[in-house]
Amino acid sequence: MASTEIPDIVIGRLPVYLRALSLMAAAGQEITSSHELGEKLGISSAQIRKDLSHFGEFGKQGTGYRISHLQEQLRRILKVDREWTVALIGVGDVGQALVRYNGFRDRGFRVALAFDTDPVKVGQPIGDLTIQDIATLPDVVREQDVQIAVIAAPAKAAQEVAELCVQGGVRAILNYAPINLAVPKVIHVQYLDPVTHLQRMTYYLA
Amino acid sequence: MASTEIPDIVIGRLPVYLRALSLMAAAGQEITSSHELGEKLGISSAQIRKDLSHFGEFGKQGTGYRISHLQEQLRRILKVDREWTVALIGVGDVGQALVRYNGFRDRGFRVALAFDTDPVKVGQPIGDLTIQDIATLPDVVREQDVQIAVIAAPAKAAQEVAELCVQGGVRAILNYAPINLAVPKVIHVQYLDPVTHLQRMTYYLA
Numbered sequence: 144m145a146s147t148e149i150p151d152i153v154i155g156r157l158p159v160y161l162r163a164l165s166l167m168a169a170a171g172q173e174i175t176s177s178h179e180l181g182e183k184l185g186i187s188s189a190q191i192r193k194d195l196s197h198f199g200e201f202g203k204q205g206t207g208y209r210i211s212h213l214q215e216q217l218r219r220i221l222k223v224d225r226e227w228t229v230a231l232i233g234v235g236d237v238g239q240a241l242v243r244y245n246g247f248r249d250r251g252f253r254v255a256l257a258f259d260t261d262p263v264k265v266g267q268p269i270g271d272l273t274i275q276d277i278a279t280l281p282d283v284v285r286e287q288d289v290q291i292a293v294i295a296a297p298a299k300a301a302q303e304v305a306e307l308c309v310q311g312g313v314r315a316i317l318n319y320a321p322i323n324l325a326v327p328k329v330i331h332v333q334y335l336d337p338v339t340h341l342q343r344m345t346y347y348l349a
Numbered sequence: 350m351a352s353t354e355i356p357d358i359v360i361g362r363l364p365v366y367l368r369a370l371s372l373m374a375a376a377g378q379e380i381t382s383s384h385e386l387g388e389k390l391g392i393s394s395a396q397i398r399k400d401l402s403h404f405g406e407f408g409k410q411g412t413g414y415r416i417s418h419l420q421e422q423l424r425r426i427l428k429v430d431r432e433w434t435v436a437l438i439g440v441g442d443v444g445q446a447l448v449r450y451n452g453f454r455d456r457g458f459r460v461a462l463a464f465d466t467d468p469v470k471v472g473q474p475i476g477d478l479t480i481q482d483i484a485t486l487p488d489v490v491r492e493q494d495v496q497i498a499v500i501a502a503p504a505k506a507a508q509e510v511a512e513l514c515v516q517g518g519v520r521a522i523l524n525y526a527p528i529n530l531a532v533p534k535v536i537h538v539q540y541l542d543p544v545t546h547l548q549r550m551t552y553y554l555a
Contacts (some may be wrong), residue, residue, distance in 0.1 A: 154552050154553075155549050158546075159529065162529070162542070166528060223551055244442070244443075246544060247543075252544065290554050317543060323365065323368070323391070331553055337450075338456045342364035342427045343364055345433060345457065345521070346360050346363070347521070349520075
């Protein structure tokens with residue numbers, strides 16, 4: 144089946160399945176089922192089976208899924224059976240936390256470049272990296288074939304930053320700044336704004 | 350229409366509309382349209398009109414929406430026309446960034462309590478707060494009627510933290526730890542794991 148036929152909402156659940164499987168594997172578990180996975184994730188087992196069926200046959204009726212095999216297949220499908228180089232833009236509080244975060248490496252990502260506009264920060268080390276001038280971003284990311292950027296810049300700078308990323312050939316942006324980015328439709332954008340997530344829940348509170 | 354009839358995916362878009370309207374208002378704009386809003390957000394104008402129609406009539410055919418009025422109505426619908434007290438658990442890199450984040454206050458939230466397990470951190474100030482012992486969490490949040498928690502604890506601690514939150518009467522959890530939480534169905538949970546968001550995009554990359 145062509146990948147374009149699979150709904151994005153299905154793709155969005157695959158990383159969640161992979162994360163749950165990795166936790167099970169880390170705990171020494173070898174086999175799981177759509178039922179168990181569903182219980183853990185609050186998703187119906189039918190939904191999980193249907194999602195996975197887009198990509199082939201991963202378990203046998205009655206015997207469940209071999210976790211290592213399913214992990215391997217999901218990593219291949221999501222293309223995280225390799226390491227993606229990520230450029231981080233904005234080395235404020237959030238950016239610094241991201242550089243120090245040790246949860247990227249074993250899940251397919253390495254923050255290998257850090258940029259900022261602040262002349263005081265440019266040239267300074269952060270973790271193993273040296274903060275680079277954002278003006279150099281398009282050339283640097285193009286040269287290193289970086290396809291993924293994480294924007295942790297302030298809201299008022301984020302649109303301009305996104306444009307520099309697109310200029311440099313970036314294809315996917317994870318945006319922490321609390322604004323919607325105007326970028327060409329071929330660019331993938333995911334948003335991590337804690338407030339929109341909180342507001343989505345207050346609707347339901349008394 | 351009863352609120353329970355409105356799909357959660359619609360509710361999820363309302364904070365995004367509100368955020369875009371607030372940026373327009375901050376730029377001095379007074380009127381917008383579903384067309385303009387849709388262009389900014391990459392959502393069809395028909396979708397926006399349909400989403401808003403669940404809650405009443407907010408604009409006039411041909412004259413668009415008065416931004417201040419629509420903001421006011423969305424704030425009321427999302428219940429962020431008030432200030433919610435938020436408890437933060439885990440004062441590591443992410444937690445510290447959240448305490449310092451100045452984008453909560455004008456959007457309906459105030460991080461008023463901070464908890465950690467680390468005896469070195471407990472009792473220390475962070476911003477205007479004093480870090481409290483997590484063992485006291487259920488009593489403290491119940492006493493102060495805190496309904497919202499932000500979990501920025503490590504993955505291995507997050508489930509236990511979530512249970513303490515639920516014990517204390519918390520109804521909504523924003524979880525930064527990269528695990529799915531097992532909590533009663535009445536508890537609302539939103540997840541902010543940068544890696545799942547990145548993996549959702551790598552699927553589409555070459």
